[in-house]
Amino acid sequence: MLKTINEGKKIENKSFEIIGVLLKKKGIVLSGLKKPVITRAIHTSVDLGYVKDMVFSPDAIARGLKAIRQGNNIVTDSTMVKAGINKSIIAHFKNKIICRMHDKDVARKAGELNLTRAIVAMRKSQREAEGGIVAIGNAPTALFELCDLIKNSKSRPALVVGIPVGFVGAAESKRALRALKIPYITNKSRKGGSTVAAAIVNALLILARDRR
Numbered sequence: 001m002l003k004t005i006n007e008g009k010k011i012e013n014k015s016f017e018i019i020g021v022l023l024k025k026k027g028i029v030l031s032g033l034k035k036p037v038i039t040r041a042i043h044t045s046v047d048l049g050y051v052k053d054m055v056f057s058p059d060a061i062a063r064g065l066k067a068i069r070q071g072n073n074i075v076t077d078s079t080m081v082k083a084g085i086n087k088s089i090i091a092h093f094k095n096k097i098i099c100r101m102h103d104k105d106v107a108r109k110a111g112e113l114n115l116t117r118a119i120v121a122m123r124k125s126q127r128e129a130e131g132g133i134v135a136i137g138n139a140p141t142a143l144f145e146l147c148d149l150i151k152n153s154k155s156r157p158a159l160v161v162g163i164p165v166g167f168v169g170a171a172e173s174k175r176a177l178r179a180l181k182i183p184y185i186t187n188k189s190r191k192g193g194s195t196v197a198a199a200i201v202n203a204l205l206i207l208a209r210d211r212r
Helices: 008-025 034-045 060-069 079-084 087-093 104-113 117-124 140-151 170-178 194-210
Strands: 054-056 074-076 133-136 159-162 184-187
Touching: 008 034, 034 054, 034 194, 060 133, 060 159, 060 184, 060 194, 074 079, 079 194, 087 194, 104 117, 117 140, 133 140, 133 194, 140 159, 140 170, 159 170, 159 194, 170 184
Parallel strands: 074 133, 133 159, 159 184
Antiparallel strands: 054 184
16 A cells, blocks of 8 residues: 555545544544644654543634734744744744754853753743744753743743653643643643644644635
């Protein structure tokens, strides 16, 4: 079968079809705007568990689409998330993707304050996140810091995609995010990662482009 499918889009569509069949066998049929978001998370991770693990605040997708269409920034916690985001759609809406993790002053200040670079990078990006999307897929400390900035009214993103991975702090940071009254897309478990965060953002970008 795969020998006859040699185009990327056809392979992707076939993968989505397979995901739908596998979920249907479990008695699960996805619908609405959550469907492409969850499907892309499953596609990039090959983990059907995301269908029950992901959590959306009531207005999360609508707020994310609005931020994209307005050309607002997308702040990430890692270069891997940044690299995975669809650049052609970003160019269409004129969004900027911002990652401060490797800025020299971030590294210096992190050493001086004995903090992770992820924490300092979130602090440096707080104004750039205003009205935009913050996508965190790698560092729980970045999500904890962002939650603190939001609670203290120092950062007001339109949407937080909080899906860091890890055994230390990942599930706890997502719990802290879900306790805030802000738009979010997250999950409940320790799993996640930069590729999943990028996949969620890409799903939103495609929705923003295709739904008028």
